[in-house]
Amino acid sequence: MSEEMVLKIQERSDFGTRSSKRMRKAGQVPAVLSHKSDNPIHISISDHDFQMILNKGGRIINLEGAGNAFIKDVQWDHLGDKILHVDFTKVAKDEKLTMDVAIVLKGIPAGVREEGGTLDQFVQTLKVECLPTSIPESIEVDVTGVKLNAPLHLGDVPAIPGVTFLQEKELVLATVTEHRAEEIVEDEVSGSAEPEVIAKEKKEDSEDKK
Template sequence: MSEVRIAAEPRTEFGKGAARRARRAGKVPAVLYGHGTQPRHINLPGHDLMLALKTPNVLLRVDGIEGGDNLALPKSVQRDPIKGFLEHVDLLVVKKGEKVAVEIPVTTTGEVAPGGVLNQELVQVEVQAEATHIPEGVEVDVEGLEAGAHVTAGDLKLPTGTELVTDAETIILTVAAERVSEEAPAEAEAAEPAAETEAPAESAE
């Protein structure tokens, strides 16, 4: 599992105006909470945070604030709906050895059998894993699966120490029969365009 060290600074100003000023300075307002501690309001470097969040369930080692290093998982990420930049992040403090519930992506490998069409019904599943050993995702091998086949959450092969939280009967993907479009039968012979006949031009005398 990826672990990224990121520097934080205490946040002393609050409100929309303060948040805008922080973002103009390249920082992202955040809240660090959990384990019975009072929520700590901090600013994080925007570029470093954006790169870190490209990894699902990245483990952040937040330093530079009271209490020394803090291991945390991003629990809520707010982005601007139009421009996509980070607006605010909630971070949950975790401890080594502690189990946490997270969602991990489901990806597929291979190709289904000819005549089948793969339909992925669920792109994420919820699992419980040790905070410092959260899998980045789980793969499903669909090689050779024929029409009518399906895979449930219970069929997923999770890493050792990771437990499924999503209902085991939940459908992850199905393979449907490929639709063959029925075209209207072609006419035996296409009508040939009628030869254009030109009326004889009257001779001008």
């Protein structure tokens, strides 16, 4: 489960692109803390401290002076190097959250080991509902028993205490398919057809010599 961590915040009243640029140069990141029953609060956070929390897999953060908040969205620059903005959602310990959690497939399927198949993963994240204290960092799924042409469904995933899967049990997560060699079809060209040239005959008027 994800670890709850503390992050210092500072309320801000300056908005706009110029203000955000100045903030980032000073090592701060603009952010918003919202809740369904309250007006959003504009804050700034330490870029370094927040990235440390992200690297540790933090999902729920204790925003100093504001309570627990869920990291709803992180906006990165086009290179994926710098954080531009963060959206937090204020949560209570007894309030369930809905979020997407990454799936991690573990092991080598029987269909790959024994029958030379190829594992194809169709779903990368699962939508779940749980309390803030029960948020999984990822959902690990053991695929060692998956055989050739036998799809792995969401219903095959063992239940996680405190976590509810919100998608249908029939959802196909992965399958092992037969590895087929590519068939190379060569077009045979028999002979070369030369374009037919139709020449127009020119009739020359001949003069009868007497």
